[in-house]
Amino acid sequence: xxxxxxxxxxxxxxxxxxxxxxxxxxxxxxxxxxxxxxxxxxxxxxxxxxxxxxxxxxxxxxxxxxxxxxxxxxxxxxxxxxxxxxxxxxxxxxxxxxxxxxxxxxxxxxxxxxxxxxxxxxxxxxxxxxxxxxxxxxxxxxxxxxxxxxxxxxxxxxxxxxxxxxxxxxxxxxxxxxxxxxxxxxxx
Numbered sequence: 311x312x313x314x315x316x317x318x319x320x321x322x323x324x325x326x327x328x329x330x331x332x333x334x335x336x337x338x339x340x341x342x343x344x345x346x347x348x349x350x351x352x353x354x355x356x357x358x359x360x361x362x363x364x365x366x367x368x369x370x371x372x373x374x375x376x377x378x379x380x381x382x383x384x385x386x387x388x389x390x391x392x393x394x395x396x397x398x399x400x401x402x403x404x405x406x407x408x409x410x411x412x413x414x415x416x417x418x419x420x421x422x423x424x425x426x427x428x429x430x431x432x433x434x435x436x437x438x439x440x441x442x443x444x445x446x447x448x449x450x451x452x453x454x455x456x457x458x459x460x461x462x463x464x465x466x467x468x469x470x471x472x473x474x475x476x477x478x479x480x481x482x483x484x485x486x487x488x489x490x491x492x493x494x495x496x497x498x
Contacts, residue, residue, distance in 0.1 A: 364494045368393045389481035391421060411443040421480055427464040436460060449478035
């Protein structure tokens with residue numbers, strides 16, 4: 311393959327870089343308050359998470375970025391998912407949750423699973439089912455569960471879908487964790 315001198319010159323010009331401009335000593339940082347529209351759209355649609363570690367817990371905060379009409383970016387943190395990194399304590403498990411519906415009392419709950427105790431002799435189905443209940447803070451939750459283990463004590467199930475109240479459940483669990491472990495959240 312033969313390349314003419316003009317073609318070679320054109321290719322060299324494409325990849326040639328100019329020497330970097332000298333910075334003015336008085337000017338070291340430029341800050342734009344506007345975000346280019348292409349990037350602003352991407353940032354406003356991004357699903358981001360901020361990780362904070364407190365003792366042996368990880369708090370995964372959903373981070374939402376909103377761009378106003380002036381192009382100013384504002385971050386919003388939602389209630390985090392709380393994870394025990396040692397796997398010893400489950401922050402959502404303690405007595406007296408006071409969560410129930412007309413068929414079951416919820417003994418423990420997380421954003422991924424729960425343990426139910428039947429309030430009557432009614433036999434639990436061993437197939438997926440929808441469960442609706444109200445949290446103590448009066449927020450309505452509707453979930454789809456799949457039984458994992460059934461015993462005389464109740465049923466352990468994983469949550470396969472949250473139809474209504476995902477953020478409300480996460481906020482409830484976070485507030486319960488803060489109450490139970492208040493010392494972790496004190497300002498030093």
